Amino acid sequence: MAEISDVYFIDGMRTPFGRAGEKGMYWNTRADDLVVKAIRGVIERNPGVPLDRIDDVAIAATTQEGDQGLTLGRTAAILAGLPQSVPGFAIDRMCAGAMTSVTTMAGSIGIGMYDLALAGGVEHMGRHPLGGDADPNPRFLTEKLVSPDALNMGITAERLHDRFPALTKERADRFGMLSQHKAQAAYDAGKLQPDLVPVAVKSADGAWGLATEDEGRRPETTMAGLAQLKTPFRPHGRVTAGTSSPLTDGATISLLAGAQAVKELGLTPKMRMVSFGFAGVQPEVMGIGPIPSTEKALAKAGLSIDDIGLFELNEAFAVQVLSLLDHFGIADDDPRVNAWGGAIAVGHPLAASGVRLMIQLAAQFAERPDVRYGLTAMCVGLGQGGSVIWENPHYTGKKKNPKK
Numbered sequence: 001m002a003e004i005s006d007v008y009f010i011d012g013m014r015t016p017f018g019r020a021g022e023k024g025m026y027w028n029t030r031a032d033d034l035v036v037k038a039i040r041g042v043i044e045r046n047p048g049v050p051l052d053r054i055d056d057v058a059i060a061a062t063t064q065e066g067d068q069g070l071t072l073g074r075t076a077a078i079l080a081g082l083p084q085s086v087p088g089f090a091i092d093r094m095c096a097g098a099m100t101s102v103t104t105m106a107g108s109i110g111i112g113m114y115d116l117a118l119a120g121g122v123e124h125m126g127r128h129p130l131g132g133d134a135d136p137n138p139r140f141l142t143e144k145l146v147s148p149d150a151l152n153m154g155i156t157a158e159r160l161h162d163r164f165p166a167l168t169k170e171r172a173d174r175f176g177m178l179s180q181h182k183a184q185a186a187y188d189a190g191k192l193q194p195d196l197v198p199v200a201v202k203s204a205d206g207a208w209g210l211a212t213e214d215e216g217r218r219p220e221t222t223m224a225g226l227a228q229l230k231t232p233f234r235p236h237g238r239v240t241a242g243t244s245s246p247l248t249d250g251a252t253i254s255l256l257a258g259a260q261a262v263k264e265l266g267l268t269p270k271m272r273m274v275s276f277g278f279a280g281v282q283p284e285v286m287g288i289g290p291i292p293s294t295e296k297a298l299a300k301a302g303l304s305i306d307d308i309g310l311f312e313l314n315e316a317f318a319v320q321v322l323s324l325l326d327h328f329g330i331a332d333d334d335p336r337v338n339a340w341g342g343a344i345a346v347g348h349p350l351a352a353s354g355v356r357l358m359i360q361l362a363a364q365f366a367e368r369p370d371v372r373y374g375l376t377a378m379c380v381g382l383g384q385g386g387s388v389i390w391e392n393p394h395y396t397g398k399k400k401n402p403k404k
């Protein structure tokens with residue numbers, strides 16, 4: 001008889017993230033091969049998990065064609081050498097694809113239908129630019145449902161600067177610079193590397209190399225340097241390459257389990273899911289999406305923002321994260337927020353990023369037994385937000401239990 005179950009994040013790994021485009025390290029690497037690498041990484045690190053016990057594989061991609069097409073979860077499962085009995089499927093919620101893979105699998109585990117699942121995402125933005133082959137319904141324009149430029153994420157970020165004058169370019173620049181510095185400090189301290197799966201890569205001249213680190217980092221970033229950058233999305237705008245996540249290639253995967261599987265297989269969870277929420281907002285200002293989704297997730301958990309000890313917020317754009325911090329009254333440089341840097345520095349391969357946030361939160365939980373709850377949250381194109389609240393199994397304090 002199936003039973004309602006807690007949902008645990010057992011482990012997560014990802015490929016190093018590459019700069020999209022011909023000069024990027026994955027230009028000659030297939031997107032599905034990146035997923036396979038991530039899956040192999042996590043199953044090799046968890047040898048106690050019988051592969052034939054994995055109930056499903058959900059892989060997200062925003063563009064589902066070419067090497068990101070054909071039901072990625074199934075194709076990647078076969079290519080990764082999982083038993084043929086393990087099924088799989090594909091998911092799309094643009095930037096929150098991997099996050100939705102996790103919450104969808106969590107639903108199946110939570111109602112006791114699944115014991116173990118793999119959930120992740122991929123985006124090879126070099127091969128599949130956002131919206132590249134999309135054919136939006138003309139009604140969007142004729143009925144003025146959505147502004148024609150709402151799919152240009154940079155323009156939506158410029159609109160946040162317009163809407164919230166307190167979110168100045170100077171604040172965004174500083175946030176972008178600190179993301180770069182924090183990511184480099186995390187690399188120097190060896191915090192991020194343990195969860196990266198090395199990927200063999202082939203250069204244009206056929207030489208093989210090994211991708212071991214996120215490629216797009218710019219640790220030398222200064223405020224003076226950022227002040228000089230062009231504003232690619234609007235003449236005399238405020239959003240620059242230094243305050244945007246770069247176009248990125250990469251894949252992520254997580255291993256999720258229910259309470260019964262944890263017990264039976266002797267697994268050691270890195271996080272317990274407390275709640276999640278998704279919300280819609282005006283597509284023209286999609287960056288504020290994580291505000292209502294976080295409110296929803298907090299309400300479901302019976303928690304307040306003050307209960308959250310660590311935040312992993314996807315930095316699609318600096319201004320967009322700042323809008324959430326301002327809403328909740330959190331300082332721009334609050335040490336609980338993106339302690340090891342964020343997407344501005346390491347990159348944002350759209351449908352892969354949600355699980356990167358979880359991987360980093362899990363790694364910080366292990367170091368922080370004083371912290372009970374953490375939040376992973378992100379904005380989504382066409383006006384959405386997604387938030388997942390997690391509990392730290394290493395927590396040693398005595399705070400009150402949340403409602404589940």
Ligand SMILES: CC(C)(COP(=O)(O)OP(=O)(O)OC[C@H]1O[C@@H](n2cnc3c(N)ncnc32)[C@H](O)[C@@H]1OP(=O)(O)O)[C@@H](O)C(=O)NCCC(=O)NCCS
Nearest residue numbers: 153154218221225226229232240241242244245246247316
């Ligand atoms: C912002 C964006 C247009 C920039 O693209 P790009 O021009 O190819 O980016 P580059 O890396 O070449 O950077 C542009 C310039 O800024 C410079 N630069 C970028 N970051 C910098 C930093 N932190 N410090 C100093 N200079 C920096 C680069 O060196 C480059 O200079 P150059 O023109 O002299 O060579 C692109 O990254 C983008 O579209 N990002 C958003 C992606 C997106 O929408 N994702 C979905 C979110 S919801």
